[in-house]
Amino acid sequence: xxxxxxxxxxxxxxxxxxxxxxxxxxxxxxxxxxxxxxxxxxxxxxxx
Numbered sequence: 001x002x003x004x005x006x007x008x009x010x011x012x013x014x015x016x017x018x019x020x021x022x023x024x025x026x027x028x029x030x031x032x033x034x035x036x037x038x039x040x041x042x043x044x045x046x047x048x
Contacts, residue, residue, distance in 0.1 A: 013042060 020041075021034035 013038075016041065 017035065017038045020038045021031055024031070024034045024037070
């Protein structure tokens with residue numbers, strides 16, 4: 001079975017967004033903040 005080369009990146013980005021959202025939900029912050037933090041992290045480090 002062949003896997004698309006971009007799939008690990010998509011999964012990694014999704015997991016990062018969910019992890020940051022979970023942490024900020026515990027801290028009672030809005031989800032928009034989680035998306036901004038994840039976007040800044042991905043922007044600094046590229047595609048993980």
